[in-house]
Amino acid sequence: MSALIFWLLAICAGIGALAVVMSHDVMRLALGLGLVLLSTAGFFVLLGFGFLALAEVFVYAGGVLVLVLFAIMLVHRGEPGQPSLEVTHDPLILVGCVGVFALLLAVLRPVALQLQTSSGGSVDALGSVLLGDLLLPFELSGLLLLAALVAVVSVMGGDRR
Amino acid sequence: MSSLVVSIALFCIGLYAVLTRKEVIAILVGVEVMIAGALLVLVMLGSHAANGASIHAVALLILVLAATEAAVGLGLLVAAARRLSTTCVDEMTEVRG
Numbered sequence: 177m178s179a180l181i182f183w184l185l186a187i188c189a190g191i192g193a194l195a196v197v198m199s200h201d202v203m204r205l206a207l208g209l210g211l212v213l214l215s216t217a218g219f220f221v222l223l224g225f226g227f228l229a230l231a232e233v234f235v236y237a238g239g240v241l242v243l244v245l246f247a248i249m250l251v252h253r254g255e256p257g258q259p260s261l262e263v264t265h266d267p268l269i270l271v272g273c274v275g276v277f278a279l280l281l282a283v284l285r286p287v288a289l290q291l292q293t294s295s296g297g298s299v300d301a302l303g304s305v306l307l308g309d310l311l312l313p314f315e316l317s318g319l320l321l322l323a324a325l326v327a328v329v330s331v332m333g334g335d336r337r
Numbered sequence: 338m339s340s341l342v343v344s345i346a347l348f349c350i351g352l353y354a355v356l357t358r359k360e361v362i363a364i365l366v367g368v369e370v371m372i373a374g375a376l377l378v379l380v381m382l383g384s385h386a387a388n389g390a391s392i393h394a395v396a397l398l399i400l401v402l403a404a405t406e407a408a409v410g411l412g413l414l415v416a417a418a419r420r421l422s423t424t425c426v427d428e429m430t431e432v433r434g
Contacts, residue, residue, distance in 0.1 A: 182339065182340070186339070186343045189343065193347055193354075197357070202360075202362060202363075206366070208366075209369055209370065216376070219381075223340070225380055228400070231397055235400055236404065243408060244366065244407070246411075248362060251415060252362070261363055262358075264357050264358075266357055270353065272356075273350075273353045276348075277346065280345045280348070281342065284382070285341065288341050289338070305394040306394045306397070310391075314394075314398065320402070320405055321401065325408075331416045332416055
């Protein structure tokens with residue numbers, strides 16, 4: 177059963193990723209991204225990382241995707257129904273990407289074969305790690321979010337001063 | 338093993354989108370697909386680790402960093418579209434306009 181769900185998710189992720197590469201319509205591009213993100217969340221659930229899947233859906237599918245849609249509405253004001261994105265294909269880049277795929281697979285495959293399966297741990301353990309060993313990166317990520325917020329407001333509202 | 342193939346394929350499809358697309362929004366979406374693939378590799382390998390909670394926490398932090406990157410990138414896109422009246426990277430030829 178889990179193998180069936182895995183391949184369904186893989187097909188959904190593949191369709192979404194191909195929409196990102198091949199779509200002429202900017203809204204289909206955003207929907208392709210949404211499909212990829214939701215499929216990734218599904219993979220996280222299958223691998224035993226339930227909390228991460230929840231965060232992915234809330235932060236990415238709920239937050240970043242809405243940001244992308246807002247950016248599209250602010251920037252792309254083409255004629256309704258008309259394709260607004262240019263699609264170019266380069267065989268050399270395709271060969272390069274296939275090479276990167278083969279290289280990454282060759283490097284990571286022996287690592288994946290050596291390891292034993294476990295789960296992502298409970299939310300209690302996650303909280304202990306975040307507020308224990310990883311406290312400094314956790315706080316720094318909060319600082320980074322604040323800096324990013326200030327930077328975006330500064331860049332977007334720069335003309336009004 | 339199949340999840341490794343799927344996640345690396347996602348990464349490479351995102352890479353192809355980044356290298357072939359001309360619009361900034363499409364490049365940003367390609368970067369997001371690449372990050373999703375990379376995060377999936379991390380979680381897939383981390384799901385085999387002894388201390389799963391540490392990998393869980395690191396993946397959560399990477400998710401936050403990726404969301405920050407997307408927010409800053411989209412903010413820059415909107416600002417560039419307002420000032421340069423284009424969203425095509427080939428037409429953005431001036432560093433200081």
